[in-house]
Amino acid sequence: RHERLGEGASVLRGHAAGLAGDMIAQIRRIAALSPFRRMTTAGGGMTSVAMTCCGAAGWCSDARGHRYERRDPMTGRPWPPLPPAWRAWAIGTARLAGYDGFAPDTCLINGYRPGTRMGLHQDGDERTDAPVVSLSFGLPALFQWGGLRRTDPVRRIPLLHGDVVVWGGPSRLVFHGIAALRAGQHPVTGPCRYNLTFRQVW
Ligand code: MD3
Numbered sequence: 001r002h003e004r005l006g007e008g009a010s011v012l013r014g015h016a017a018g019l020a021g022d023m024i025a026q027i028r029r030i031a032a033l034s035p036f037r038r039m040t041t042a043g044g045g046m047t048s049v050a051m052t053c054c055g056a057a058g059w060c061s062d063a064r065g066h067r068y069e070r071r072d073p074m075t076g077r078p079w080p081p082l083p084p085a086w087r088a089w090a091i092g093t094a095r096l097a098g099y100d101g102f103a104p105d106t107c108l109i110n111g112y113r114p115g116t117r118m119g120l121h122q123d124g125d126e127r128t129d130a131p132v133v134s135l136s137f138g139l140p141a142l143f144q145w146g147g148l149r150r151t152d153p154v155r156r157i158p159l160l161h162g163d164v165v166v167w168g169g170p171s172r173l174v175f176h177g178i179a180a181l182r183a184g185q186h187p188v189t190g191p192c193r194y195n196l197t198f199r200q201v202w
């Protein structure tokens, strides 16, 4: 159940499938306080993905650029708290993958519908000496996993309902993305995919 993808990266296939019902109910409560929204990008565009966050920090993008903020700019209020059970789960999962001492202070929640995609990018707004724990629910996605340079060749890895991936060490700064989601219906999420990423900002 614990497959090494590459240096520092491991996948736990289906590891979170049993948590889906509770976590999706919790996502709805978070989204009632800080709704899913597409974010403006510095280039003048919008993210294809709809996002919300919980925890002491939340990832934000606007015409000026992207960064973490303590408050949701849409509501002016602090982001909803990171559920303690989520935090404990993420710490335990990081440990299973070989990362002790993970102290996540944010969870970015991405909402995908058919056609939604995420272009190739690196994640460096948070601490890159801490891993990222990612969790997928609902419709399958094709993860694009490149290298440290944008032009490096890309591997394509399916991410299915309940799959968990832990990225750290040399894998932490790789370029990655998600191909346009294909239409479908999932018994738990309907026409959606959710991706949760636990990170340490501060
Ligand atoms: C590898 N999310 O939120 S999850 C993101 O499915 C993001 O929504 C994708 O890329 C999604 O930034 C992919 C897998 C993932 C997440 C973060 C990473 C892989 C990563 C950070 C560093 C390296």
Ligand code: FE
Residues within 6 Å of the ligand: 121, 122, 123, 176
């Ligand atoms: Fe990313």
